[in-house]
Every structure is written in structure tokens, then in C-alpha cells.
Amino acid sequence: MCGRLSQYDGIHDFVAALSMPNALVNNAGDHPFERYNAAPTMQLAIFHQEGDYLHADMVRWGWRPHWAKDRAAPINARVEKVAHGPFFRAIWPHRAIIAINNWFEWADEGGPKKQPYLIRRRDQAPILCAAIGQYPNAEIPPSEHDGFVIITADSAGGMVDIHDRRPVTFSPELAREWLDPDAPKERAEQMVLNQGEQTEAFEWFRVDRAVGNVRNQGVGLLTPTGD
Template sequence: MCGRFAQYSSRDEYFDALGLKPDEITFDPEPIGRFNVAPGTKVLLLNEQEDVLRLDPVFWGYGPEWWDKQPLINARGETAASGRMFKPLWNHGRAIVPADAWFEWKKEDDKKQPFCIYHKDNQPLFFAAIGKQPYGEDHGKEGFVIVTSASNRGMVDIHDRRPLVLSPDAVREWLSPETTPSRAEEIAHDAALPEKAFIWHPVSRKVGNIHHQGRELIEPVREGQD
């Protein structure tokens, strides 16, 4: 799953990684600076509307009126395209969360040790997301969810699910309204970065508290250290 992530680079860095030109989207060199993004907050979400790329603050979570539980924050990539809850979002609400890392917790000696997971070359990450269109409007708790996939190899030792991270060259097709739902399924399967693209290290348990927001949250610590 993905319950916390970091979105701290500048918009320029995310857009440069996608090869976007200045006239395609407004650039802003100021760092976003969020080292502990939590569900229930608004997150900058890259999306396409009427052939225009946009970056809108959108509520992280999805709970339609008939849903009587806490808003969901993730959708399984294996079933999102066909399930009752997420099929409309998959068809008409695909988006991207630009990020730098995400956090997962591993249970060790009756305690949970958080790990920071990031690209081995420190490249920006692009999480596949789906949500309620049109973005930029307030839909209450009908915001967006991050699409997840199964973890394999060494990463499964930390958590069995992870965000579906798309390669930069697949982002525009994923976002395009011209992309069919079935083609989006192919992109999710074929353009996801493999586990070998990532590395990880233990971080402070302070990341579990939303009130902690500093850069120190992504710095490595010894396992078991607070």
C-alpha cells in the first residue's frame, strides 16, 4: 500500500523529468517541500483537461456518498479497472502524483520500523492515480487514490504492496483522455518501474506523526532508532 509519501522537489524538477516544455504547463521553481504527505490532505495532482495539463491540489482519499467507511486511499491495479468503486475513475479520472519517495512500515520485534523507498538514481517518481474529475473543483471526500501493485523480490520483505510508479515516457499517454481504459491497463502492466529501480533505508519513527514534516524524516537511521 501507500499511506505516506514525500513530495518535496520543485515543480520544475518534476516537469523537467517528464520533458514538458514551458508552454505546456506553468513552471514554478519553488520547492513543494512536503516530506510527510498524509491521507486526508490535499496533494498536487498532475492531470489533463481539454488538452491542457494542470497541477491541482486534490483531496487524498475517495469516499462517495454511499460509502459509510473511511475514504479509501489506494486502489489495487489488478482490479481497479473493473470494480464497482473504481471503474468510473479508471475510465475518466486518471492522474499522476509527482513524488520523491514513499514510506512503508515493517513489523520488527513488536514494533513497526518505517522505511523510505526511492529511485536508485534519485529521479522523481510518478505514481499512477485515479480520482473524481474535474480536478480543481471541490468534490468533498471524493478525491483521488493511488494505484498500487504487488511487491516482489526484496521489497516484499518490507510490504507486499507498493505504488504503481510509471516511467516518465508513459505519463502523457496515461493522462490522455484519448487513451482507452484497456490501453491504460496495458500501460499499468508494461510501463511500471520494477523493484530493481528502487532502494530503501530505515528512517525515524517520527514519520508516523503528521506533525513532523522536516527533511530529517527521509534521512537514514539505524533500525530500531527513534
Template sequence: MCGRFAQYSSRDDYFASLGLAPDDIQFDPQPIGRFNVAPGTRVLLLNAREGEMHFDPVFWGYGPAWWHKPPLINARGETAATGRMFKPLWQHGRAVVPADGWYEWKKTGNKKQPYFIYHQHRQPLFFAAIGKAPFDQAHDKEGFVIVTASSDKGMVDIHDRRPLVLRADAVHEWLSEETSAERAQEIARDAAVPEQDFSWHPVSAAVGNIHHQGAELIRAVETE
């Protein structure tokens, strides 16, 4: 995953896909409207605390006190549950990023062509994430990372890694504080949306500039 995605639907749209009721979490019909979410910014993150669902703005990036490099933005799903960096987050900081799609860059010769990848039926996506809980107290550089998986089938032609997108019916269990780290590994393995459920098309190179945020960024363009 190259590190850009879109989170432009309303909270209502995301929460309705998860079967959340107004009593479970505060709804908002206004579109979030972010077509070019970049690392190092605060992102609305769905998480569970003390038996209740919360939607908090959390810094996209993570680096513990002993980490003296730029914050990481992704964690490989194959190793996150057991590695030194991410094991504590996997156990106690599981979250979900509601999204509408993400961007990848395909290298062709000396050029890189961006693509927008989304559910073929335009359904909301739920990226598995892990971070420093509790998220309402998260500081910059100790926020969250998006869990990634290896690409397969046609998607590998765009990029060899992708966000781990969870099925909507698996999100509640992934977020639950009662779900063990071992069970979360099973969810990550068995409840991911498969590659054949996604579509993609080339988009403007303007998405490479974080100052560009309009809806035109997700529109298909002609390629040479």
C-alpha cells in the first residue's frame, strides 16, 4: 500500500453498513469529504472502549519512544501479531478505518500511474488497523497503522501489497475487547474481502499532491 486513501462518505453510510444504531454511536449525515487522506494527518478511526463504539480523529503513523525513524504507516498482517513493534497494538489496540477506496501507483517505464481501487459495488470498506489505545488520548507519532496483506490475482499487477479490508460482518468481533489476539489473527486470515470484489481505474497524477482534495481525484482518466 502506497499510503493514500479516500474517506469521503458520511458517518451514516459507514455505520449503517455495520448495523450500528444511533444509540451505539453518534451519527452524522454530512459527508466527511476527504478524497486524498495522507499519512501524518488525523483520520477518523472506529474503535471500541469500555464496551462502546467510538469514532476518534487519530494521527496516521506510529513510532514508540525507542523508534528514532519516521513513524510507520503500515503493518504487515503476516507478522504484526508477533513482532516487537506491533504485538502490543495487535493485542490491545485494534481499530478500523472506514474508507471508500485507496490509491496505488503502478510503475510503467520511468513513469508511475496512480490507480483508485474500490469495491465493485461501491460499498464502504473497512481497513483493519492497530494503534496506541486509548485512541481518545493518542498523541502524534503514537497513533495508528493500517494492516496490509499481500495482493493476488489481477491486483498484484498494480501493487504487491494492499490494505487488509475486513468484511462488515467481521468488524464488531475484530474491534471487541473480548476478542483474543489469536482470534484476531483468524479474523484477519478468514474475513478479508477477496481481490475479485474490487475494481480499479487510472486517475490523475494530481493525487500525488496532498493539497489536492477534490472529488475529481477519483475519476477515471485515459492513459497513454
């Protein structure tokens, strides 16, 4: 996953996609986010569950443990290592969902510049990506160390031709189970390893190279192009 995505709907659209009956503690606002070209370090809306409440918070994309000051904060965590490696040990229990509208990848097609592609669900419903992170809750106030990472797995099918990694995404039912703080860690690991959505749920197409500049925003970045 190259590190660019869109999160332009509002939080209530994403709650509807989750079909979650829990009362919402909304710290993300009620207006559409309109982030058509979101990049690492940006504040993005994530969901996490605390007791019986679903929380929506704006959290920085990217996280590193306090002792890893010699490297940039990763934005992704490989599914093969995330549950057992030391780097993410502190946040592995803190499961979250980031709901997005699409993500972007860049493919080498032999030209002078890589070609950007937009990837979205075929039904254009929000994409529910598995994430873990450090974020505020009822007992811990917001901190400069807050952040989240998206869990990624190997791509499959035709998506491999665009990029060899992709987010682990869930159906609404599995997303709700992933958020459940009572779900055992072993079950959570099996979910991300074996129960992510298949490539067939997605479609992809070329978009304008303007998406390569993070300062460019707007719905025009989502338009298919034949170039």
C-alpha cells in the first residue's frame, strides 16, 4: 500500500456502513471529511470500541513506539508479523477500523512516470480497513504519541499488477467483531490472516497523475482516465 487514500464521506455514512448499534461518541465532527487525497501524518477518522460505546476520533496516520526514535513512523503493519513482532506489541490489543472510500496505488507501466490507480469496492460502499493504534479513551487524554497503522497483506489476482500489498478489509460483520474489545487476540489474528475480503470485491482504474501531489484535492482526482 503506497500511502494515499480518500476519506470524503461523513462519519455517519461510515457508521451506517458498519451497521453498529452501539451509542456513538463522536469526536470527529458531523460534516463530510472531504479528504480526497489523504497522506501519512494527516489526521483521519478511525473507529474504536470502549465498553459498549463506539468512538470516532481524529488520529494521525502513522505510529511508532516511544523507543523507536531513529526511524519514521510506519503507516502500515504487515499482517504476517503484526501480532508477534516487538514493534507493534504495545498497540496490537488496541484494534480499530478506518473506513475509507478508496485508496491509490502507483504501477510501473514502462513510462517515464508511474501510473496512479484508484481502487474501490465494486459496489462503492465504504471500505472497512483493519487497523491498530494508540488513541484517546475515557481514561487517557489525547497525546502527541497517538497514531494508527493499517494492517496490510499480499495482494492477489489482478491487483498484484498494481501493487504487491493491500489493506486487510472486512465485511461489516467481521469489522464489528474486530472492534469488540472482548474478542480474543488469537481470534483477531486469525481474522486478519484468513478472513479479509477477497480481491473480487474491488475494482480499479487509472486516474490523473495530479493525485501524486498531496496538495491537490477534490472529486476530480477520482475520475477515470484513459491516459
